[in-house]
Amino acid sequence: MNNKVQRLIIIGNGMVGHHLVEQLIERGATAHYAITVFGEERHRAYDRVHLSEYFTGRNADSLALSTADHYAEHGIVLRLHESVTAIDRDVGKVITEAGHYPYDRLVLATGSYPFVPPMPGSDRDGCLVYRTLDDLDAIRSAAESASTGVVVGGGLLGLEAANALRGLNLDTAVVEFAPRLMPMQVDSEGGELLREKIEALGVQVHTDRATQRIEDGVDAAHRMVFQDDKVLEADLIVFSAGIRPRDELARDSALEMGERGGVVIDDRCLTSDPAILAVGEVALWNNSIFGLVAPGYQMAKVAADTLLGPFDHIQGESFRGADMSTKLKLLGVDVGAIGDAHGNQTPGARVFRYLDQIKQQYRKLVVSGDGKRLVGAMLVGDNGVYDTLLQYYSNGLDLPEDPASLILPSSEGAPTLGPDALPETATICSCHNVSKGDVCATLDAGASDLATVKDETRASTGCGGCAALLKSVVEHELESRGVEVDRSICEHFAHTRQELYDIVRIEGIKTFGELIGKHGASSSRSLGCDICKPAVASILASCFNEPITDAAHIPLQDTNDTFMANMQKNGTYSVVPRVPGGEITPGKLMVLGRVAETYGLYTKVTGGQRIDLFGARLEDLPDIWSELLDAGFETGHAYAKSLRTVKSCVGSTWCRYGVQDSVGMAIRLENRYKGLRSPHKLKFGVSGCTRECAEAQGKDIGVIATENGWNLYVCGNGGMRPRHAELFATDLDDDRLIQLIDRFLMFYVRTADRLQRTSVWRENLEGGLDYLKEVIVDDSLGIGQELERQMQTVIDTYRCEWADAIDDPEKLKRFRSFVNDARPDPDIIVTEERGQLRPA
Amino acid sequence: MTTAAAKTMTQAWQALCHRDDLVPFSGVAAWIETEEGPAQLAIFYLPGHETELYALDHHDPFANANVIARGIVGDLKGEPVVASPIHKQHFRLADGQCLEDDSIKLRTWPIGFDGDQVMIQA
Ligand code: SRM
Ligand SMILES: Cc1cc2nc3c(=O)[nH]c(=O)nc-3n(C[C@H](O)[C@H](O)[C@H](O)COP(=O)(O)OP(=O)(O)OC[C@H]3O[C@@H](n4cnc5c(N)ncnc54)[C@H](O)[C@@H]3O)c2cc1C
Ligand code: SF4
Ligand code: FES
Numbered sequence: 001m002n003n004k005v006q007r008l009i010i011i012g013n014g015m016v017g018h019h020l021v022e023q024l025i026e027r028g029a030t031a032h033y034a035i036t037v038f039g040e041e042r043h044r045a046y047d048r049v050h051l052s053e054y055f056t057g058r059n060a061d062s063l064a065l066s067t068a069d070h071y072a073e074h075g076i077v078l079r080l081h082e083s084v085t086a087i088d089r090d091v092g093k094v095i096t097e098a099g100h101y102p103y104d105r106l107v108l109a110t111g112s113y114p115f116v117p118p119m120p121g122s123d124r125d126g127c128l129v130y131r132t133l134d135d136l137d138a139i140r141s142a143a144e145s146a147s148t149g150v151v152v153g154g155g156l157l158g159l160e161a162a163n164a165l166r167g168l169n170l171d172t173a174v175v176e177f178a179p180r181l182m183p184m185q186v187d188s189e190g191g192e193l194l195r196e197k198i199e200a201l202g203v204q205v206h207t208d209r210a211t212q213r214i215e216d217g218v219d220a221a222h223r224m225v226f227q228d229d230k231v232l233e234a235d236l237i238v239f240s241a242g243i244r245p246r247d248e249l250a251r252d253s254a255l256e257m258g259e260r261g262g263v264v265i266d267d268r269c270l271t272s273d274p275a276i277l278a279v280g281e282v283a284l285w286n287n288s289i290f291g292l293v294a295p296g297y298q299m300a301k302v303a304a305d306t307l308l309g310p311f312d313h314i315q316g317e318s319f320r321g322a323d324m325s326t327k328l329k330l331l332g333v334d335v336g337a338i339g340d341a342h343g344n345q346t347p348g349a350r351v352f353r354y355l356d357q358i359k360q361q362y363r364k365l366v367v368s369g370d371g372k373r374l375v376g377a378m379l380v381g382d383n384g385v386y387d388t389l390l391q392y393y394s395n396g397l398d399l400p401e402d403p404a405s406l407i408l409p410s411s412e413g414a415p416t417l418g419p420d421a422l423p424e425t426a427t428i429c430s431c432h433n434v435s436k437g438d439v440c441a442t443l444d445a446g447a448s449d450l451a452t453v454k455d456e457t458r459a460s461t462g463c464g465g466c467a468a469l470l471k472s473v474v475e476h477e478l479e480s481r482g483v484e485v486d487r488s489i490c491e492h493f494a495h496t497r498q499e500l501y502d503i504v505r506i507e508g509i510k511t512f513g514e515l516i517g518k519h520g521a522s523s524s525r526s527l528g529c530d531i532c533k534p535a536v537a538s539i540l541a542s543c544f545n546e547p548i549t550d551a552a553h554i555p556l557q558d559t560n561d562t563f564m565a566n567m568q569k570n571g572t573y574s575v576v577p578r579v580p581g582g583e584i585t586p587g588k589l590m591v592l593g594r595v596a597e598t599y600g601l602y603t604k605v606t607g608g609q610r611i612d613l614f615g616a617r618l619e620d621l622p623d624i625w626s627e628l629l630d631a632g633f634e635t636g637h638a639y640a641k642s643l644r645t646v647k648s649c650v651g652s653t654w655c656r657y658g659v660q661d662s663v664g665m666a667i668r669l670e671n672r673y674k675g676l677r678s679p680h681k682l683k684f685g686v687s688g689c690t691r692e693c694a695e696a697q698g699k700d701i702g703v704i705a706t707e708n709g710w711n712l713y714v715c716g717n718g719g720m721r722p723r724h725a726e727l728f729a730t731d732l733d734d735d736r737l738i739q740l741i742d743r744f745l746m747f748y749v750r751t752a753d754r755l756q757r758t759s760v761w762r763e764n765l766e767g768g769l770d771y772l773k774e775v776i777v778d779d780s781l782g783i784g785q786e787l788e789r790q791m792q793t794v795i796d797t798y799r800c801e802w803a804d805a806i807d808d809p810e811k812l813k814r815f816r817s818f819v820n821d822a823r824p825d826p827d828i829i830v831t832e833e834r835g836q837l838r839p840a
Numbered sequence: 841m842t843t844a845a846a847k848t849m850t851q852a853w854q855a856l857c858h859r860d861d862l863v864p865f866s867g868v869a870a871w872i873e874t875e876e877g878p879a880q881l882a883i884f885y886l887p888g889h890e891t892e893l894y895a896l897d898h899h900d901p902f903a904n905a906n907v908i909a910r911g912i913v914g915d916l917k918g919e920p921v922v923a924s925p926i927h928k929q930h931f932r933l934a935d936g937q938c939l940e941d942d943s944i945k946l947r948t949w950p951i952g953f954d955g956d957q958v959m960i961q962a
Contacts, residue, residue: 491916522918527865527886529914530923530930555865559910559925562866567925571905814868818880819861821871825880825906827899 006033006104008307009094011084011249013039015048016280016296017109018065023304025074032311035076036101038094040083043133044068049293049463054136055164057773062727063133087253089273105307108250108263108271108278112243112291117152121214126221127237130161139238143168146235148220150174152211153240154181159330161238162203166331173204173232175224177241180207185326185337189355190380193362197333197381206232243291245282258284267318269303279303286321293462294430295322301433323394323430327379327386334383339393340366340376349375354407356381363407365389367399374399377407387469395426419469419476428470431462436473443477450474451763455721467766489754490531494521497679497754501539510544511552512536534558535754538641541677542749543790545797547804548677549811560639562814564801565621568614570828570839573621575601575613576638577628578674581648581666581686582609591631599624602836608645608683610636615837617824622815625802634800637674641755643682646670647695651688651705658688660705665734666694669703672738675798676745676791679752679761683718697725700758701741706730710737714744714772717759726762726769729777739788743776746787852961856883859956867909867922869898874962881949882909883958884922884933891920893953894933895960897946900924908946 008029010017021037024030039045046063054063071078079096086095093102114129116122126142129135143149149165151158154176165172174181180191181198195205210227217223220233250263256272258264262284269277279299281291290296298319305316325338341364343349348369355362363385366376374392379385385406392399392406400406424437434457442456453474454460460467488494493516495503500515509515512528515536520526528536537556541548548554548561560566565573577592592611596603599620601613616624625635637643646669649655651662666686673682685696686703695718696702702713708731716725729740752761765772774780805811817825829840856870862885870881880898898906903926911922913933920933930939936946950961 526918527913527915527920529916529921530912530928533912533914551864554863555913558912559907562910567907567910569903569905569926571903571907813861814863817869818871819857819868819883823871827906 005031007102008033008035008105008107009101009103010035010037010107010109011094012109012111012246012280012282013037013041013045013078013080014109014111014280015045015065015293016111016300017107018045019297020107020109020279020300020303021071021076022066023300024307025076027304027308027312029304029308030075032308033105037071037076037078038082038084038096039078039080041132041134042081044071044078044080046133048131051130051133051136052160052164053770054133055140055167057777059727059730060133067724084249087249087276089253089276092275104275106276107303107307108247108276108282109280110246110249110282112245112281112289114239115242115244116239117211117241119211119213121222122239124214124222126235127214127239129239130157130164131243136164139164139236140168142236143170146170146221148172148234149236149238150224150232150234151238151240152224153242154178154205154207155184155240155242156182156326156328156330157243158240159198161240162198163331165236165238166201166203170236172202173206173234174198175209175211175226175232176205176207177210178207181205182335185335185341186378186380187342187364189353190335190362190364190378193355193357193360193380194333194335197360198331201331203331243281245284245289247282250278250282258287258289262289265299265319267302267320268306269299269319270306277303277306285319288321290322290324292322292324292326294433295324297431297462298322298433325390325393327383327390329383334379334381336377336379336383336386336389338377338386338390339374341378342366343376346375352404352407354404356409365403365407367403371403372399374403387466391422391426395423397421397423419473420480422473428473429457429459429462429466431466432458434459439470439473440477443474443481448478448483451760454763488521489535490529492516492521492526492528492532493519495519497535497539498751500536501543501750504536504539505543510540510546512540512556513552528556530558531754534561534641537561538677538679542794545675545677545794547799547801549801549805549808551810554814558639563618563621564625564635564639564805565616566639568839571618571825572614572828572839573616573618574638575616575621575624575628576606576610576636577633578636578670579610579645580670580674581646581663583648583663583667584610588631588633591628591633595624595627598627600830600837602838609647610645612638615830615839617817617828619815619817619824622806622812626806629800629803629806634674635802640677641679641681642675642677643670643673643684646684646686647699648686649688649693651686655688655693657691658705659707660688660710662686662688662694662703662705665703665705665710665737668734669701669738669741672795673741673745675801676749676794678745678749680755680757682745682758698722699725701725701744703737709733712737712740715758715762717757719757721759723759723763728769728773739784740776742791743779743784743787744772746791747772747775747783750787853959854962855954856881856951856958856960859953859958862958865913867911867913869906869909870960872960872962879947879962880906881960882911882922883951884909884913884920886913886920889920891934893951893958894920895949895951896922896931896933896936897948899946900926900929901944901946902927902929 043060045065082096084094093100114131149170150173151162154174162174181194212225217233221235224232245262256264263278265278265283280296302319327336340346343366349366352365361381364378377389422436426436442453447453460470533556596613602615604612606612646666648663648666652658683699684701685694685699687694687696688705698716698718702725704711710732711730712728713725714728717723830837831840864887867882867884881895882898884894898908900907911925921930936948938944
């Protein structure tokens with residue numbers, strides 16, 4: 001085709017529209033297309049699947065699927081809060097209230113809208129829907145003056161909405177037209193069990209009710225009148241009676257439509273106009289609409305291929321429909337439906353059922369007439385076997401001799417399906433369409449842990465439902481490749497770092513010798529090694545904080561810790577005094593200059609806002625440090641796995657945008673946590689406003705000032721594999737900020753692996769960010785105070801290690817190049833470059 | 841036998857330093873004159889172990905820097921080793937053999953106590 005840059009317009013910035021943009025960026029489509037995206041909502045694309053978490057602490061930013069600048073960084077224009085009102089196919093342009101925009105290719109990603117059954121009164125104030133962030137804002141504000149709420153619709157989304165109303169402290173009822181809840185997913189037994197469970201939570205359930213009209217209430221704002229003239233009153237009504245495709249633009253511009261709506265697409269996601277594509281919930285493929293995100297993502301992938309076809313001449317995969325199996329937890333109740341769960345689409349199908357009314361569990365299997373294949377399944381009350389059943393279903397695996405064993409309680413020996421039983425084609429992650437083969441390929445290409453596999457394949461970064469399966473496949477495959485998944489720290493201890501930490505703390509063990517004597521792997525007198533010794537040294541330090549230069553601890557340390565300086569390639573050391581928050585007086589700057597000149601040190605400003613003096617000879621270190629200590633400097637722990645720097649921006653003291661004193665806070669934090677020994681190094685950043693000049697979101701702990709206090713971000717990383725920190729808590733005052741950081745750091749110290757930065761720890765943390773928030777913010781384990789106390793011990797016992805060593809002749813004895821000769825090491829040879837010395 | 845052992849036939853024992861100069865379960869460096877010129881030694885002290893003293897080259901052939909005495913002492917599969925502080929290669933204390941690279945071996949010297957005096961044969 002031609003090489004001219006074409007104009008691509010995407011209408012709709014929801015989950016699927018966004019995924020399409022991601023796919024296009026990934027494939028370099030911006031070289032061929034000038035891309036403009038229109039979004040009717042105020043917010044950039046966000047995670048609608050987790051919309052309800054908006055009520056439990058997440059905000060628009062943390063639900064967002066990309067950073068604010070992501071589109072702009074790739075030259076993509078994002079026009080939010082601007083709806084497209086018409087498409088002019090003859091000219092090739094779209095029309096909004098703000099203007100006309102020509103296109104060469106167009107994609108409809110307009111999603112769907114909640115269906116509100118037509119009835120008198122359904123447009124009254126306080127009759128709301130549940131689809132967007134704005135809808136939730138409206139519900140939240142209506143709930144303030146309400147005490148009762150009703151959800152119309154007892155399907156998946158209706159129950160989710162009911163849960164939200166309950167969370168807003170409303171007396172909640174669900175009204176369902178069908179004779180049972182979730183009629184699409186469950187049968188009458190399952191529905192009955194579901195009703196019992198949900199009623200037990202205090203939510204009223206009314207099935208078989210068709211609302212006729214809504215009018216003024218007597219005891220509440222509204223009264224719903226049903227077909228049998230029964231009534232139900234509520235202050236707030238949420239409609240969740242199904243969704244309908246937002247296909248009005250397509251209809252008006254005469255694209256081919258389905259009988260009951262939806263824009264018809266083919267296997268390439270093309271509509272009846274080859275310049276126009278449609279993806280997501282607005283698209284109708286093979287007479288079906290797919291109301292889930294995974295099929296939408298697959299369409300986005302296909303659409304990206306279709307759009308790039310003319311340029312890279314590759315015909316990508318085509319869309320072949322999608323499995324609608326779902327696993328959910330609604331109001332805390334597990335519900336799972338796989339394939340033909342009702343067994344009414346498979347001629348000759350047979351059914352196994354298991355019902356436990358005490359434990360309130362219901363499981364049903366639908367198998368093919370010959371009993372060989374699973375064609376569907378239904379679970380209520382326990383999704384434990386969902387993953388296994390789904391694999392039988394989607395890979396057409398041979399069922400065990402007695403299929404019932406799959407749903408009988410495990411005491412009867414249900415054979416679980418190991419990851420090795422899965423074929424290469426087995427889908428592990430349906431959100432990102434990752435097969436077992438894809439996972440194996442990443443491992444073959446060198447990935448050696450779960451985090452890398454997630455990163456490369458994106459598996460388990462969507463709904464997260466596949467996390468457990470992915471983990472077991474990765475571990476199994478690593479093992480079969482001879483990679484140790486044994487989590488013992490080394491040959492000397494059959495324990496993980498976490499276990500060693502607990503042993504040390506609980507038994508109060510204070511030396512390496514005692515630990516290896518009592519808990520070492522072999523009974524012989526072993527010495528430990530360069531893996532376990534520094535790890536144990538770090539654990540002992542974070543528990544008891546005795547000086548690392550004490551005789552008992554000396555042999556444990558890496559050379560950097562032993563000499564409290566960083567060894568360089570020629571055997572000399574670097575010296576990095578602490579400069580909290582990067583703030584330094586001119587007088588102290590001059591001291592650094594003078595010391596460097598006296599000892600012939602190369603000086604450089606580091607990436608951590610302080611100054612590094614390189615090339616110090618071992619025997620000069622004590623003299624250098626006594627001069628620095630005299631001038632008021634302290635050790636900077638640049639050599640240690642502990643707090644490095646707290647980077648700050650100048651903040652409200654000087655900056656015209658600053659809203660808080662970021663330097664002051666940075667200094668306070670740096671002084672509080674300096675010396676805390678941790679599994680890996682820790683870096684903080686504090687910015688005075690959202691411009692984020694301190695790059696706090698790239699740090700283990702990031703603090704960003706707001707009008708009302710501080711936002712706390714955690715688990716960011718620069719370095720080898722950058723990771724943005726995640727928003728953890730908002731608008732904190734100083735004390736709460738410090739309390740949360742205390743707990744967070746101590747929890748990390750307790751539970752992380754050796755040399756695991758917070759970012760990697762977080763990615764491997766089961767339960768993810770939500771779990772972390774529960775433990776740290778909500779104190780769900782009740783360990784908050786203990787963590788704070790432990791932190792206080794470390795803070796109270798802090799002493800500058802150099803100050804501690806400098807007056808102790810025993811400790812200084814080590815700072816000699818040779819025990820029997822005063823000469824310096826003659827092999828250290830330097831040369832001059834750009835006015836300073838460097839190794840020759 | 842090794843060259844170090846061959847030398848024992850011809851070299852004399854000399855005093856090197858005092859027991860107090862050593863760091864238990866770790867290393868210190870020392871300077872000696874040998875027939876082949878001056879040498880830097882890394883001396884490791886494992887009190888209470890079958891062999892309490894070891895002397896190896898202080899020079900790390902991988903990094904080309906004199907740092908071996910500042911490595912971490914440990915054992916791998918029961919054999920005492922030191923890990924270079926620069927890139928962590930392991931050297932067997934008994935004979936200087938590098939575990940990661942067959943072709944690299946540090947020199948070793950016979951070493952022992954005479955009372956509290958550390959004696960080396962070089
Ligand atoms: C001196 C400095 C470079 C400079 O000239 O600016 C530096 C130097 C070293 N860095 Fe760094 N890093 C320095 C800032 C950084 C930064 C930037 C920052 O802190 O804002 C990063 C990325 C941010 C981050 O860590 O998330 C950084 C990411 C690394 C990494 C990768 C860590 C990771 O998790 O990906 C390593 C390797 C490691 O720790 O395993 C590393 C390791 C090292 C080591 C320790 C390598 C080594 O073992 O010899 C270097 C020792 C320096 C020395 O002898 O003093 N350095 N290093 C910076 C000292 C900052 C300070 O004042 O303490
Ligand atoms: C509460 C809730 C829970 C859910 N839970 C799950 C779940 O657990 N699993 C699952 O798979 N799915 C779930 N879903 C469904 C999932 O969110 C959708 O399948 C997915 O969002 C569809 O993506 P989409 O891009 O097609 O539509 P949307 O995400 O709805 O995006 C369409 C966007 O286009 C915009 N738009 C429409 N018309 C125009 C126009 N003319 N001009 C400009 N912009 C326009 C809309 O405002 C909207 O922002 C849930 C949905 C909700 C509401
Ligand atoms: S982050 Fe804000 S307050 Fe800090 S320097 Fe930048 S603009 Fe100023
Ligand atoms: S299945 Fe949703 S993230 Fe993998």
